[in-house]
Amino acid sequence: MARYLVTGVAGFIGAAVAKALLAAGNDVVGLDNLTTGFRENVPAGVDFHEGHCHDAAVYGTLIPAVHYDAIFHIAGQSSGEISFDDPTYDLRTNTESTLHLLQFALKTGCKRFVYASTMSVYGVQPNEAITEEASTFPMSFYGVGKLASEHYLRLYEQYGISSTALRLFNVYGPGQNMTNLRQGMVSIFMAMMHNDGHVHVKGSPNRYRDFVYIDDVVTAFLACLTRPQSGGHVINVGGSGRMQVGDLVDALCSLSSKPVTVEYSGCTAGDIHGIFADISAAAKYLAYEPSVTLREGLQRMYQWYCAQ
Numbered sequence: 001m002a003r004y005l006v007t008g009v010a011g012f013i014g015a016a017v018a019k020a021l022l023a024a025g026n027d028v029v030g031l032d033n034l035t036t037g038f039r040e041n042v043p044a045g046v047d048f049h050e051g052h053c054h055d056a057a058v059y060g061t062l063i064p065a066v067h068y069d070a071i072f073h074i075a076g077q078s079s080g081e082i083s084f085d086d087p088t089y090d091l092r093t094n095t096e097s098t099l100h101l102l103q104f105a106l107k108t109g110c111k112r113f114v115y116a117s118t119m120s121v122y123g124v125q126p127n128e129a130i131t132e133e134a135s136t137f138p139m140s141f142y143g144v145g146k147l148a149s150e151h152y153l154r155l156y157e158q159y160g161i162s163s164t165a166l167r168l169f170n171v172y173g174p175g176q177n178m179t180n181l182r183q184g185m186v187s188i189f190m191a192m193m194h195n196d197g198h199v200h201v202k203g204s205p206n207r208y209r210d211f212v213y214i215d216d217v218v219t220a221f222l223a224c225l226t227r228p229q230s231g232g233h234v235i236n237v238g239g240s241g242r243m244q245v246g247d248l249v250d251a252l253c254s255l256s257s258k259p260v261t262v263e264y265s266g267c268t269a270g271d272i273h274g275i276f277a278d279i280s281a282a283a284k285y286l287a288y289e290p291s292v293t294l295r296e297g298l299q300r301m302y303q304w305y306c307a308q
Contacts, residue, residue: 003027005068005110007053007101008075009046010037012176012184013116013168016214017072017221019043024222029063032075036177053097059104070112070225073101079183080120080140080270087141094145095152102156113153113163114224117234119210119275121147121167127208129241129278132167132234140270150234162231164224164285166217169238169277173214173297174304185245186211186298189252190305193260199253202266205246208274212239213297216290223286230285238277239290239297251295255302 004021008014009030014037018028022045030046031053042048051058053075076094077083083090098115105113120143121136138144153163172186181188192199220237224230253260282288292300 001025001027002069003029003067004070004072005029005031005063006046006072006074007031007097008037008116009048010034010039010041011074013171013214013217014072014074015041015043016175016218017074018046020218020222022046029068031058031063036077036180036183041175052093054092054100056100059100063104065108067108068105068110070114071101071105071110072114072116072221073098074116076116077142078118080142081182081268083140083142083145084269090141091145094142095148098149098152102152102161105161106156106159111160111162112225112231113156113161114221115149115153115163115165117150117165117167118143118146119167119169119236119277121150122275124272125275127274129276130236131278132236132281139272142270157232162228164230164232165234166220166224167234167236168217169210169212169236169275171212171214171217173301175214176301178305178308185209186248186252186301189249190302193252193256194305197256197258198261198263199249201245201249201262201264202268203245203264203271204273205244205249205264207245208242208276209245209248210238210240210276211243211248211294211297212237212290213292216288216292219291220282220286220288223288227286233281233285235282235285236277236279237282237288238279239292240294242274242276243294248294251298255298
């Protein structure tokens with residue numbers, strides 16, 4: 001039986017990863033400050049600790065100084081738009097937290113570190129599938145902090161900590177926070193459609209993204225444990241390929257039994273026109289292949305949401 005530390009365990013992705021680790025018969029210790037996550041999201045069986053990942057005291061008092069087979073650092077403020085509200089907090093939760101965890105890994109002898117990075121590190125890119133070798137010029141404080149964390153992972157490789165940074169594209173699916181209308185394109189539009197019968201899209205319908213279902217994201221995280229060759233790499237995790245925002249909205253509206261109006265107006269700070277992933281590195285290092293189509297994923301998510 002292996003023991004894993006999962007940060008952000010009360011959040012969307014962290015809870016899903018922890019649940020999968022438990023289902024495989026492992027011990028899971030979880031850390032979350034419950035700022036955006038919910039205590040009821042923490043899977044049964046997790047040894048849960050409440051605290052901030054950027055608080056150095058957490059590691060001396062709340063988490064037992066025992067051996068962990070890997071650390072999954074998933075916690076953090078995860079909205080480009082929100083990062084403009086308080087850049088200092090964004091830096092602490094997304095970058096300082098990573099440094100504390102890397103130091104904790106070094107202290108406790110943990111040699112494997114898996115990090116939830118983001119496609120936001122790329123910034124403005126040409127209209128083509130983006131590889132991990134593309135330039136990085138983030139347009140939000142959130143993207144800057146995530147990119148800095150990737151560099152800290154690279155530096156700690158020299159101390160024997162093998163790390164993988166998964167650059168997640170637009171993750172969606174059951175379990176997502178449907179009350180936060182500033183984080184998660186699919187969840188925002190779906191909540192508006194279901195609750196108000198009206199979807200307000202900030203920006204052009206011609207923008208494009210790459211949407212990846214939560215089950216495929218969990219598969220990528222767990223593959224980092226079984227594919228040691230993934231260590232020392234940053235890896236894109238995408239799903240749908242190039243999908244225009246207008247087409248996403250149309251697909252969502254088709255799920256509703258009631259009429260839905262759509263408005264395109266305004267813009268979002270730090271937003272880019274479009275980006276989608278080349279996932280050949282994920283296939284090479286993680287044997288990763290998305291298994292859930294966008295239409296199927298949206299149907300599953302909407303059924304889950306309506307049942308809440």
